[in-house]
Amino acid sequence: MTEPIPLTGVGGLPLGPPQPVERSDAARNRARLLDSARRIIDIDGVAGLTMDRLATEAGVGKGTIFRRFGSRAGLLSALLDDTEREFQAAFISGPAPLGPGAPPLDRLAAYGRARIELFSTQGDLLRASEAGGMAEERYTVPARRISEVHIASLLRQAEVGGDIRILAFNLLSVLEAILLLPPGAKAELTLSRLARGWDELVDRLRL
Amino acid sequence: MTEPIPLTGVGGLPLGPPQPVERSDAARNRARLLDSARRIIDIDGVAGLTMDRLATEAGVGKGTIFRRFGSRAGLLSALLDDTEREFQAAFISGPAPLGPGAPPLDRLAAYGRARIELFSTQGDLLRASEAGGMAEERYTVPARRISEVHIASLLRQAEVGGDIRILAFNLLSVLEAILLLPPGAKAELTLSRLARGWDELVDRLRL
Missing domain, CATH: 1.10.357 (Tetracycline Repressor; domain 2)
Structure with missing residues (x-):
């Protein structure tokens, strides 16, 4: 499974070289997790975004989230x-x-x-x-x-x-x-x- | 002994209300310590400025420096x-x-x-x-x-x-x-x- 390299940029803004193409199901999962994370932030702000909360919100195991993003x-x-x-x-x-x-x-x-x-x-x-x-x-x-x-x-x-x-x-x-x-x-x-x-x-x- | 209140401002830049008037010997000691600190920075940069080094440079006890400034x-x-x-x-x-x-x-x-x-x-x-x-x-x-x-x-x-x-x-x-x-x-x-x-x-x- 290809994990995207976490690139960091302006204030943690990333970028530069394009990320490797992900398998479409991996890309879909990533997008879904990020959507869930945005929903949590909309409701409770960045402070409310924990890995536990994201796992619950997205209906996946916490391990999946850590494998995907490494850390908060x-x-x-x-x-x-x-x-x-x-x-x-x-x-x-x-x-x-x-x-x-x-x-x-x-x-x-x-x-x-x-x-x-x-x-x-x-x-x-x-x-x-x-x-x-x-x-x-x-x-x-x-x-x-x-x-x-x-x-x-x-x-x-x-x-x-x-x-x-x-x-x-x-x-x-x-x-x-x-x-x-x-x-x-x-x-x-x-x-x-x-x-x-x-x-x-x-x-x-x-x- | 009147210790000046450490005020902080722009990036640790201080200011605003004037500091209490210090006894002249206390003010002289403070100025001498700050001069010594600037000398150390000129030579070895901010990283080189430790409380130990300042005590040695200024020829005073470390306790004096801590009493005066509280911390690095x-x-x-x-x-x-x-x-x-x-x-x-x-x-x-x-x-x-x-x-x-x-x-x-x-x-x-x-x-x-x-x-x-x-x-x-x-x-x-x-x-x-x-x-x-x-x-x-x-x-x-x-x-x-x-x-x-x-x-x-x-x-x-x-x-x-x-x-x-x-x-x-x-x-x-x-x-x-x-x-x-x-x-x-x-x-x-x-x-x-x-x-x-x-x-x-x-x-x-x-x-």
């Missing part, structure tokens, strides 16, 4: 992996304005808004996954690089001046800061306000 | 505290362009450059101090708030449009991202390049 950290990583891959597919080849077809700075605005939206639902998961001290690794991992390359490419297409590599790094840092916002700060810095702030930042690049 | 974490916190207070004094009331007297966006450019410079020397200390998971608390602590209020005030003076509170948050996030750069990333993202990138960002606010 591996499970969190797999959840983030799935979400990040889906997001990457959307900004690389999905519909405009996030995907190709819209003007580059409209795509950049859409990227930021989508990323903020993603963080709003995935924030706790990312924080749980970073609790082991992964925050420091955030800047060297494949998922961050993919987003940085994407942003830099849009900036170049828009013929924005200056040091594009640094500007892409800085813009991504703005989005990632939101990731670290503790729930308390969100009373003032609401996600819709942060999204408008992102639009304003992108608008400054148009001048 | 307390010592790191005190080092950051001192540096952050000095930096705050510089941007609040020091000479222009960092302090008052220069045009507000020149002060903002100077603030970022000084902060980047500060991170370049204090990065390891900050990382060591955040290793216990303090990164998440970064956005609710007094030292960050002081810098955010300062940046927002400069933006208002410069009559920059848009949501100033969010823009100040975003600009500070850019600077803090540098703090998390692992030593490896600095080969490409040099501090002088990041400083120029900051200037470019501030220039976009002038338009």
Whole structure:
């Protein structure tokens, strides 16, 4: 049985090389387990997601879950992996304005808004996954690089001046800061306000 | 004997209310210990700074150091505290362009450059101090708030449009991202390049 290698990336976000093709029943089982895990998180948050609870929810033995994900950290990583891959597919080849077809700075605005939206639902998961001290690794991992390359490419297409590599790094840092916002700060810095702030930042690049 | 309360702030950066006035001999002893600690860090990095080593270097008993700082974490916190207070004094009331007297966006450019410079020397200390998971608390602590209020005030003076509170948050996030750069990333993202990138960002606010 082919176990996917747990890849880790931005805050436990994974990625880079495609995972090995799984046998279709193994892939189905994996998807079903991840769906069950998401259901538990929707109800009780990340803290409520234990291996025991997942086994009960999915109606499988705990051994199956450990064989599949290795550990709770591996499970969190797999959840983030799935979400990040889906997001990457959307900004690389999905519909405009996030995907190709819209003007580059409209795509950049859409990227930021989508990323903020993603963080709003995935924030706790990312924080749980970073609790082991992964925050420091955030800047060297494949998922961050993919987003940085994407942003830099849009900036170049828009013929924005200056040091594009640094500007892409800085813009991504703005989005990632939101990731670290503790729930308390969100009373003032609401996600819709942060999204408008992102639009304003992108608008400054148009001048 | 009055022990200063260990305050913690941005990445273990402290601050907010002034510390109680210490007896002058106690203050001198504290300053001497912090100087010795900085000397050790200059030579062997933060990892080289142990309580034993500091006792030897400063020629005092280990008990004195524990009474003064409580723990190694307390010592790191005190080092950051001192540096952050000095930096705050510089941007609040020091000479222009960092302090008052220069045009507000020149002060903002100077603030970022000084902060980047500060991170370049204090990065390891900050990382060591955040290793216990303090990164998440970064956005609710007094030292960050002081810098955010300062940046927002400069933006208002410069009559920059848009949501100033969010823009100040975003600009500070850019600077803090540098703090998390692992030593490896600095080969490409040099501090002088990041400083120029900051200037470019501030220039976009002038338009």
